[in-house]
Amino acid sequence: MNDVSASALGDAILAGERAALARAITLVESRRADHRQQAQALIQQLLPKAGGTIRVGITGVPGVGKSTMIDALGSFLTSKGHKVAVLAVDPSSTRTGGSILGDKTRMARLAVDPRAYIRPSPSSGTLGGVAAKTRETMLLCEAAGFDVILVETVGVGQSETAVADLTDFFLVLMLPNAGDELQGIKKGIIELADMIAVNKADGAGATAARAAAAQYQAALHILAPASALWSPPVITISGLTGDGLEALWSKVEAHRARYEAKGLIAEKRRRQDVKWMWAMVQDRLQAKLRHDPALKARTPELEAAVAGGRLAPTLAAEEIAQALGL
Template sequence: MTNAACYPTSSLSPALAALAKAVRAGQRAAVARAITLVESKKPAHQADARALLANLLPDTGRAIRVGITGVPGVGKSTTIDVLGSHLTAKGHRVAVLAVDPSSTRTGGSILGDKTRMVNLAADDNAFIRPSPSAGTLGGVAAKTRETMLVCEAAGYDVILVETVGIGQSETAVADLTDIFVALMLPGAGDELQGIKKGLLELADLIAVNKADGDNLARARIAAAEYKAALHILTPASEVWQPPVITYSAATKDGIELLWSHVLDHRTKTTAAGELQEKRRAQQVKWMWAMVDDRLKSRIHNDPLVRARVPALEQAVAEGSLPVSLAADEIAELLGF
């Protein structure tokens, strides 16, 4: 997807050049080091990360990027573990990235991804990386996209991006990926009342999990409910009507069907030019996300702003200073 001629490579220091070479060779330790560099908040590290990504960029863009969401308990981790293992057995190299907006208190990822995906964690052809939120969903999305590029440069040809399925994380992951898969539970009749219309509008594929044993009939009923709900929505694509399937992560029934729909979506949207256009739009969104991230970083790191902010916050909290005037003063301190 990426035209290498469009991206000039940066001259790298010997250490960064060695890291880039190791990443391209698919060395897992090098991939982990590169991602740690990308996630660092230190200005020197950020500059190195930008140079590294510019160098790696020509080797990115060829992977299948799959977003996966679902309510807690739907079986996302088990599904990803089973699907990823299915793909590595077919010769793919799979990277799993987790967008975790819920870890704002500790700054770390809330989920022990490697312990939840025991098969992939031990698979030499798989790489699992949680993304700490650092307090903002936009920041998570930006770092996850950069992490995705590192993994693609390392030769991972399938990228599975998991979201915990709360708030705006679904939209963020949809903006990172080629196809967005919503995992659902049986019992749709009870759940449809609480499902956000926005999630159904985002989904390119709906997969009802736990379609096994006593749940099989309920899963089929749920699938019919979701199909009916989708019929009232206008598809985002001219060539793709989101399918609804049932599967079981526990028995692995339907996993091959799920993947076949992912491939079918890629084939049809690529032929229609929609995938290329979608990725171009995502690039622009990424640009603005990075601008926002850098503006926020400057606000927090500028010494004049940091010295003045406590007094402004106190005045705003007490009601002695209008919010608009406080915002104007901060903007002036930043030279805006």
């Protein structure tokens, strides 16, 4: 692909051509140096056309029903005239590339919805790299006309923070039976939450879901809200039946209206862009560590020397830093 065809690819994306979008995402995910240059030119071309969207991050413990809920929420939004892109951040799987193929089968309605688009993150082996590629994919989807971006974290650990740094609104899904699980909630995730939704509030689980919601609401009262503008609500929903999804989305819209009125969405995105820059710098450093022939040959020797107690970790780190020009 040359510069002219990269420009033409950008024009095709702006025209809403799905095949062009898929090709562009593959381009930005590539690690080849020439592809990276073309991808950067493409992103720069499309950047002014991106950004006018609602970006929602979604996380939850395994088994909480994220895929079913996203399928239901996305279908609700497309029925209201929105165009929805679902992106997954999964830094945990370097062997299989994550669970997105399973997610696609569970998101049966969205997978065939012409107003929806489902795309996994690349498995780059570094969280910063995954977040950077997901952000680029998000911008491409926005330029293609998708006005709602749902970013799902299917990894663990720091992936929640990465998704919060990609989005405007962070939704945490919880299971009905709080009990002991309430004690195990990571405080950091609760502090990131703009809303908690107790899923599976249907049938016999409805009563348990309401009780859990009350417990989560009480837990939130202990924490000071991240902003005086917004106290995270706790609601009950059912991804299976769709109950509560309209109320959920009205909360997202209320949050956006309140923050946009103060210019805080734009301010938050500017901070996120700076984090994106540093994530890409980190990814480039990791790439050099992986691909530089001299470093690839020397690193196992240094690791063995440190593990064997023959070399101080500080001296090994200094040698690697010097090889990187630091």
